[in-house]
Amino acid sequence: MRSAFDFSPYRRSTVGFDRLFDMLENNSVGQGQENYPPFDLIKKGENDYCIQLAVAGFKPDEIDITAQQNVLLVSGRKSDETEEKGTEFVYRGIANRSFERRFALADHIQVRAADLKDGLLSIDLVREIPEAMKPRKINIGGSAGERSAIGGGEQPASKQTVEAEAENA
Template identity: 50%
Template structure:
């Protein structure tokens, strides 16, 4: 039994409720999680990722990709009817599915393509300029007000 109580995180951290929610959701995952359709998550570059999903038998019209609230949802619904077909063996799965992927902050879906029964969904992390590190120039001042002191003479008494 692995039950963790994340309620102290909700009480003492402000603005981290999404992180606590992710931890809470991850703790509830079990071995009974759906395994259809199989997929890969690949890191293509430092800021680029690709989700590849095996969707053999599905057409572009039967697949839907949606991004809402930092969640990528890929779903497929078979449209054609198999009532007039007489299968002796049916090994190709054509059941409907829905897969959800939690996207990190600033990750955007940049495109998708269906190729040889594989659906590729490309994403890219684009950090806004305001959040990127920047270098601040240091100005030196001899007397603290930003002006350099050229000459300082004291009256000798």
Template identity: 50%
Template structure:
């Protein structure tokens, strides 16, 4: 198990709190639990898809919550109160509950989610506000200078 101490960086930096808040949980994740397995793919210039393998879970047993820059996917199997509960000789399909968290970058929004063939697909879209997008500034010649943002 690898551990990294970031405390020397805290003493010598100012204004990087958000970066350290993202690094701390990633480095402190000692669970090492890979359940459920997942993929993160880039499907376009500003679109992404997270796919989780949630075989055996129904739509009602899954919950997706996006809060600030954290996406949380939770799965909780419904309790079965059946008198004829199966007697397993071998049980290789996990039926345990889970909670998987993903840190989202600024301006990334959840577009939707679908469940098909045991795979939960969560589609994400990065929407950068207009004021944060790069813009071209024209260089004027002396005597014809215009204020930035002035209509032509």
């Protein structure tokens, strides 16, 4: 289903953002998003996040957390033996159904830990950007140490190399 907003002008003028536009188009209004279990998304620091899901009634062995590529999948399946035999409910307000919740993760987001306490499942996330991807300052013409090692003169290293090759020829 297409969204009400047309992203084609942005697709023409950007490079490498196809995945972002696909996500925006696929998660637009009209999609039947289930809202169980409810969750909170918490920013703990510049690169630290936490997802808290309300999973009352679930035990740790009934919850499965899977992180793959850029998707975090949290699912819960109630086992049949957890049903109390011979218990007759007059009213059942606590959800006892299975669930599957997907979270789209940005690049370089890693799952650090998960904990279940007092009916809240907490999943700690951290953004770990590799050193090669971090911004770095590039000096123009190389550093002063490189010039002195090559020829020590005032001329750029490339001009010194050309002059040295001309003398040797």
